[in-house]
Amino acid sequence: MSFHGLKMLYEGKAKKIFEKSKDEVVIYFKDDVTAFNGEKKDSISGKGKINKKISVFFFKILEEKGVPTQFIKDLDETSFVARKLDIIPLEVIVRNYTAGSFCKRYGVKKGIKLKEPIVEFSLKDDELGDPMICKNVILSLELVDGDILEKIEHYARKINEILTRLLSQSNIILVDFKLEFGVKDGNIYLADEISPDTCRFWDKNTMESLDKDVYREETGDLVERYSEFLRRIGL
Numbered sequence: 001m002s003f004h005g006l007k008m009l010y011e012g013k014a015k016k017i018f019e020k021s022k023d024e025v026v027i028y029f030k031d032d033v034t035a036f037n038g039e040k041k042d043s044i045s046g047k048g049k050i051n052k053k054i055s056v057f058f059f060k061i062l063e064e065k066g067v068p069t070q071f072i073k074d075l076d077e078t079s080f081v082a083r084k085l086d087i088i089p090l091e092v093i094v095r096n097y098t099a100g101s102f103c104k105r106y107g108v109k110k111g112i113k114l115k116e117p118i119v120e121f122s123l124k125d126d127e128l129g130d131p132m133i134c135k136n137v138i139l140s141l142e143l144v145d146g147d148i149l150e151k152i153e154h155y156a157r158k159i160n161e162i163l164t165r166l167l168s169q170s171n172i173i174l175v176d177f178k179l180e181f182g183v184k185d186g187n188i189y190l191a192d193e194i195s196p197d198t199c200r201f202w203d204k205n206t207m208e209s210l211d212k213d214v215y216r217e218e219t220g221d222l223v224e225r226y227s228e229f230l231r232r233i234g235l
């Protein structure tokens with residue numbers, strides 16, 4: 001597939017990346033949604049548009065607050081222009097409350113506020129099922145340099161503080177989320193997306209999900225929940 005004549009560099013489960021120039025790419029948000037490492041799969045009309053809008057909103061705020069991001073400029077309803085990066089093969093997960101795989105792994109109840117935020121790492125590898133990886137292994141396998149790893153953790157914690165504060169103004173709890181980072185000319189940038197596909201957002205009063213858990217658990221209409229999130233953050 002090409003996008004206005006641009007060459008596709010990569011297709012993921014929810015996005016396509018096109019080459020715009022030597023230094024720039026176009027990130028296109030698909031309507032496809034998957035869960036459980038691709039075992040559950042659907043196309044939900046309107047999802048791409050919503051996630052693009054939310055990602056752009058968060059990236060702009062983070063950039064303003066001193067987090068370097070991949071975002072360059074908005075393009076259309078389903079895509080934005082971004083820096084071309086070498087993506088670091090790690091998923092960085094930040095948790096404020098217990099949920100999802102954390103509950104399964106440690107046998108704890110969902111919805112407990114953690115004493116302090118946790119930053120976890122997973123190896124980005126679909127075939128291996130994105131296994132959790134600790135900092136020692138990351139450094140020993142030379143997946144990234146120590147200074148880059150420190151910066152990743154620093155930015156992950158900073159992003160958590162900024163977004164937790166921002167969302168609490170809309171009565172939304174930031175439960176947990178996943179980040180990806182990339183490198184260009186030795187500098188690190190926040191990459192990919194921040195959306196209800198990659199975060200857990202709960203209503204502060206009802207603890208109701210405004211995120212992909214409604215699709216994973218079949219407890220609600222995805223577009224209706226994501227649209228409610230949009231409305232709550234004033235978009």
Ligand code: C5P
Nearest residue numbers: 099100101102176177178197198199200
């Ligand atoms: O599944 P788990 O509980 O580990 O997910 C933690 C957070 O990271 C959730 O918000 C989930 O949406 C996000 N995540 C993701 N992509 C993955 C794994 C987790 O966006 N491959």
